[in-house]
Amino acid sequence: MCRAPAPPAGPARRAAREEAAALGAGTRPAARSAEPEPDATAAAATCAAVIKMSWNPQYRSSKFRHVFGKPASKENCYDSVPITHSVHDNHFCAVNPHFIAVVTECAGGGAFLVIPLHQVMIWNLDTKEVVIMSPVKTIDCHQDVILSMSFNTNGSLLATTCKDRKIRILDPRAGTVLQEASYKGHRANKVLFLGNLKKLLSTGTSRWNNRQMALWDQDDLSVPLTEEDLDGSSGVLFPFYDVDTNMLYVVGKGDGNIRYYEVSADKPHLSYLTEYRSYNPQKGIGVMPKRGLDVCSCEIFRFYKLITTKSLIEPVSMIVPRRSESYQEDIYPPTAGAQPSLTAQEWLRGMNKGPVLVSLRPGSGLLSPWPLTPERPLSNSMASVSPQLFDQTQKLAVEDGQRPFSLLSEKVPRWAAEHRLEEKKSWVTNGFDIFECPPPKTENELLQMFYRQQEEIRRLRELVAQREVLAKQLELEIKNLRMGSERF
Structure with missing residues (x-):
């Protein structure tokens, strides 16, 4: 509790004697000034400052405080x-x-x-x-x-x-x-x-x-x-x-x-x-x-x-x-993957590029893949597909954790593809990726993994339903294109 400092003894006694004399004579004491004394004002300001400081948090809020x-x-x-x-x-x-x-x-x-x-x-x-x-x-x-x-x-x-x-x-x-x-x-x-x-x-x-x-x-x-x-x-x-x-x-x-x-x-x-x-x-x-x-x-x-x-x-x-x-x-925000974003010659020529990002969610893939290089031009029928539908297809592919769907072919060296396939095989044991989540050791861990798999199955069913709708839209687009070409 904050208290104002006591006034000096001399002025306090003098004021008390004057007030007692005025009451004994049947008169009202003289009205005091409404302005507070300087000592009281300073004490009040000090109390307010102490109260204000006490509300400031001592530690910075962080979700990693209890790591x-x-x-x-x-x-x-x-x-x-x-x-x-x-x-x-x-x-x-x-x-x-x-x-x-x-x-x-x-x-x-x-x-x-x-x-x-x-x-x-x-x-x-x-x-x-x-x-x-x-x-x-x-x-x-x-x-x-x-x-x-x-x-x-x-x-x-x-x-x-x-x-x-x-x-x-x-x-x-x-x-x-x-x-x-x-x-x-x-x-x-x-x-x-x-x-x-x-x-x-x-x-x-x-x-x-x-x-x-x-x-x-x-x-x-x-x-x-x-x-x-x-x-x-x-x-x-x-x-x-x-x-x-x-x-x-x-x-x-x-x-x-x-x-x-x-x-x-x-x-x-x-x-x-x-x-x-x-x-x-x-x-x-x-x-x-x-x-x-x-x-x-x-x-x-x-x-x-x-x-x-x-x-x-x-x-x-x-x-x-x-x-x-x-x-x-x-x-677990997107993090740097093992795939390089530049070749050595590109870096030596002065190109700067951040790392290729991947998601740590089990089953996810690259989030910023290499730019795709076309090997052959697109046919007229494929080029006539509406850009809105193409963007929707890419969005669904990203939500599924896969690389975005593209109508272009990617040019990848043969040795890189074989190494990637061999590496992927070494990661998977009995259909289970040992680096994404370790196998369960207790009954409780087994139940938790079962519930996670059920949740993943529900999510995949929703994606399959969305893809079926998208396939029907593509069929309608192709049908409309054929009808338009027959008219001309």
Whole structure:
């Protein structure tokens, strides 16, 4: 409760004596001024300010506020892996839906490469050559060892950090430096482009050797937008950004915890959510692409921790707690697929294009496929179909989760089609896609999957009914075209 400060003792006593004397004489006391005293006005304003501030929320509202990390059980971990004891600051692990690649400790010698550490080399992997002899571009604007690099979404910019602790933004095709950070208060170690936000995030140390992360505007590297000190540990911080959820995960080498934040274009740009804690420190870490996650359990990110002390690879899933068992559209927007949007030659010629997007809904396909190339001209009868009906056909195809229906033929290399068919066969076991949803292990999971299948069957029946209506409309169109041609 807010109280106004008491007035001085002298004026209060004098006013009381005057009022008592006036009442004793049978007269009315003199009317006081209607204006409040200055002290009372200030106290009232202070109370109003306190009440107003108390209504402001302390935390930013977010649907990812209660994301929690769930380590995999012992039978789902990878045991007896001789993880490397190298002291280099690297992830030592790469993951996709089919394989896990880990740098291991081995005795004796082996094949090795000697490469200059201050150069960035761009290689053309879209070739039939067994051995690639030379890169297509060499960028040698750095004066020391390169510590980190990151491409932006469409491949037009490349951000790097060097041992001189400076951040540089390069044109990867021309090899020229577009911007260079000269800020002395942050010594960068790792750098990362934050999707389409036109921002960079770097991790490193402050002037007082505290671990720190900084957010930058990619168009102005003079001063960071915000800085945040984390702790005084010495391990390198590895940032991982989820473009779909705008969540930032910060993993420290030698730490057991994983911090995660939500990134926004407005201030404050970084909003701390919570952290996953574990007693097992990680030597390195890998990340599963979005297309390999379990959408049935609302998993939005998955790490693979390399625990050297136990020779163990431990998956850690980041899960949004939801009661509904249906597919959650709000936490699974269209994401980048495995299909490239450009060839190597197109990129080298200066073309920029974002990734090909796919839907994570089970049974869905590409949302932004390659442009179709006509192999032969359309016949007159097919060209006379009304554009409204053609657009309606495309809309139905997209709703069905398939590629849009087209009257044009797509030109695809034979080896690509055979590889795609072979890859699809390896994903399907007994008619069940093992990467879209794992098989049920308990009776409860089996019942939940049964209900989801019933819902999918109802949706497919509705689509079949719509297609029947569309087929009848097409028959009427063809009949009208034939009648029109017979008249002439």
